[in-house]
Amino acid sequence: MESEEGHLKIEEKLALNKYDQDSEAHITVSKEICTACDQKPCIYACPAECFAFREEHLSFAHEGCLECGSCRIICPKGAIQWAYPRGGFGICYQYG
Numbered sequence: 001m002e003s004e005e006g007h008l009k010i011e012e013k014l015a016l017n018k019y020d021q022d023s024e025a026h027i028t029v030s031k032e033i034c035t036a037c038d039q040k041p042c043i044y045a046c047p048a049e050c051f052a053f054r055e056e057h058l059s060f061a062h063e064g065c066l067e068c069g070s071c072r073i074i075c076p077k078g079a080i081q082w083a084y085p086r087g088g089f090g091i092c093y094q095y096g
Helices: 010-016 033-037 043-044 072-075
Strands: 017-019 025-028 051-054 058-060 080-082 090-092
Touching: 025 058, 033 058, 043 051, 043 072, 072 080
Parallel strands: none
Antiparallel strands: 017 090, 025 080, 051 058
């Protein structure tokens, strides 16, 4: 469904992206450090919604990551370690 101006919504654009998933996550999250974080800004900064707060714990799924690095930059406690995915894996923007 397109917006009134004929442009795709962000959800529709994200659905067009191609992902070559790696079994190894390119982001690691220290859950011990995250537990002490009251604000959890990574939940709000991630445009792909890879972070969520469920059952009193922060959960993270690297599938669908846009590789923007926002989570690493916004984390006030340094709990997120981020690296580029291995060669040939990750997102391919030419489709979306």
